[in-house]
Amino acid sequence: MSKHIFVLTGAGVSAESGLGTFRDKSGDGIWSTFDASKLATPQAFARDPTTVLAFYDARRRNLLNAKPNPAHFALARLEQGLPARGGRLTLVTQNIDDLHERAGSKRVLHMHGELLKARCQICGATTIWPRDLNIDDACPECGHSGVLRPDVVWFGELPLHLDAIYTALSNADLFVAIGTSGAVHPAAGFVAEAAAYGVPTCEINLDAADNAYCFDEARYGPASETVPAWVEELLRT
Incomplete structure (x- = not known):
């Protein structure tokens, strides 16, 4: 062994x-339906955070209903x-x-990264977040509002x-x-x-x-x- x-x-x-898979040979992956440049980049989040958060909220709800x-x-x-x-x-x-x-x-x-966590763009703290993430939610660690994002790696990030x-x-x-x-x-x-x-x-x-x-x-x-x-x-x- x-x-x-x-x-x-x-x-x-x-x-x-x-x-769903992101890419597959049938062409039915997530990125064949959604535009990654509008949903999965830091620039997209800065430009339209409400749309980006709504996309990840839907995926989070789907995950919570899934089973191993x-x-x-x-x-x-x-x-x-x-x-x-x-x-x-x-x-x-x-x-x-x-x-x-x-x-x-x-x-x-x-x-x-992990979909069921949120990350603060000010203090860097990560928090378990199994519910919808709203733009005006406050970071539990530093108290700032409007600074939480999904704790996932977007295109262009390491x-x-x-x-x-x-x-x-x-x-x-x-x-x-x-x-x-x-x-x-x-x-x-x-x-x-x-x-x-x-x-x-x-x-x-x-x-x-x-x-x-x-x-x-x-x-x-x-x-x-x-x-x-x-x-x-x-x-x-």
């Missing part, structure tokens, strides 16, 4: 929970089962939902936890990407980074990602089937 497994998850792991699927629960079992076998899991997600945590995962690096992610990649024994498009950097480059360290790589996806050619192994099918099967294989060895 590989001792240190690095797993990167994307929107495909949550699709079967009813959360078997892929999320399988990754939580993997995290729990590896230490007894001398292993450990680094779980990094591009997703801004909390379905990994609701399934039981304890250590998740959200490189694109992803979170990159130092920890690249350190984990350099120490991994296996890199696995699950439900990713392979189109968004820097996450799309993690497989090449792992390969440069001599780490074996595996793609688990509904269909081949844009960077599928970079992987040593591939398993295709619904995440709710492929991920539990893969985890059970690992935990049997």
